[in-house]
Amino acid sequence: MDSITYRPITDGEYPAFVRALFEGFADDVPDDDFVDLIRTTLPPERTLAAFEGDEIVGTFGGYDLDLTVPGGHIGMEGTTVVTVFPTHRRMGLMSEMMTRHLDSSVANGYAIAGLWASASSIYGRYGYGVASYANTVTMQSRDICFRDGTDIDRVRRISVEDAHEVLPPIFDGVVTATPGMFARTAQWWKTEVLYNAEWTKRGKTAKRIVIHDGRDSPDGYAIYRQQSGESDDGHANGTVHILEVVAVTELAHASLWSYLTNVDGCPNVRSWNTRVDDPLALKLVEPRRVRIESHFDALWILILDVTLALEARSYEHDGAIRFTITNSFRPGTDGSYELIVEDGVAGCSRLDGDTDMEMDVDVLGALYLGGGDTHAYAAADRIRGNVDALGRLHRLFHTARSPWCNQVF
Ligand SMILES: CC(C)(COP(=O)(O)OP(=O)(O)OC[C@H]1O[C@@H](n2cnc3c(N)ncnc32)[C@H](O)[C@@H]1OP(=O)(O)O)[C@@H](O)C(=O)NCCC(=O)NCCS
Secondary structure, three states: OOOEEEEOOOHHHHHHHHHHHHHHOOOOOOOHHHHHHHHHHOOHHHEEEEEEOOEEEEEEEEEEEEEEEOOEEEEEEEEEEEEEOHHHOOOOHHHHHHHHHHHHHHHOOOOEEEEOOOOOOOOHHHOOEEOOEEEEEEEEHHHOOEOOOOOOOOOEEEOHHHHHHHHHHHHHHHHOOOOOOEOOOHHHHHHHHOOOOHHHOOOOOOOEEEEEEOOOOEEEEEEEEEEOOEOOOOOEOOEEEEEEEEEOOHHHHHHHHHHHOOOOOOOEEEEEEEEOOOOHHHHEOOHHHOEEEEEEEOOEEEEOOHHHHHHHOOOOOOEEEEEEEEOOOOHHHOEEEEEEEEOOEEEEEEOOOOOOEEEEHHHHHHHOOOOOOHHHHHHOOOEEEOHHHHHHHHHHHOOOOOOOOOOOO
């Protein structure tokens, strides 16, 4: 549309930008304090807006994130606040903003971009692939019985104010070992994790926090809300809504879950973003009591620079693979590459000549963090190559533990 212009907003335009993005997500802006808070993690220069005249009709933004990958970490452009006004949809505004956003990501040196998708039909066309999954799990506290021999300790409540000091060191002990998680600044803790304003409750309590004390320092925490309720026959029927369980040790993990499944008046327990290989069920007498309510795509990754991205992670085995990448949205990344891992050190370079296999760039993004099933992608004809090459690809990319992104952004 010729009448649309695109640019980052000015500081004075921030309230209008937040209004537009909340409207894009079918909501109202909660309060002015929130606008000031968002500004601290997403400054005006990291936004992009579509304007018609003076009016903002589309929003876009990028967080500077430090993502853990197998054996290391990498800067990631965190694509966020993607909205287009209902009156301007399906006219190409999002695609135009995506092009500009990714051009600036590349100019700023990012080798990957990542996002959470509110609708999973949108982002494949731009080359993002699903790099991590998660589960919403539910259970009834009366059904949860830990196996004999499972060590369980007491946990203790702390205030949200104290959590600003206590939680980050625990989190930092887990984030560097978990591909798919990203580091949090103090501001991020304040704005995204421990923010506890009245409007965020939506029928539940404020956030509550318990920690487990390890030998020398706290080594696990859980953030949750409660929701009171009553059954038809008058019995307490509340719910514990778990927002985050982060544990450095298995003792902390079992102790926190034991507490969360023993809160009086709350027989229902629901944890919305649980890692797919969480060991909780295996610590129970009856694993089936942890029910998977939904299995959903979490972090999507777009590889912007194949060589930089692949050299930033480690591989559990040595080996070599030649592959061709296709990318219809950003043709600059397509072409042939060779990845060689020797003594654990990866080298990736462009290649002339034949390769062992071909895939779209979204599939490379899906495999990047060590998740993704190579053989299933081949069965779906999304990786085209011979069996030997597929085996080598799997051996190289797959990791023993599944990636987990514990936070929406
Ligand atoms: C999703 C949204 C940003 C799309 O904006 P838009 O300006 O209408 O998108 P575009 O016109 O640039 O569409 C680009 C392409 O994506 C497709 N597309 C757009 N939205 C889609 C959707 N929700 N589902 C499937 N395809 C979609 C278009 O059909 C078009 O396809 P084409 O290139 O094959 O013609 C907009 O609908 C919106 O604001 N939705 C509500 C908020 C939201 O869900 N944001 C995403 C947050 S993760």
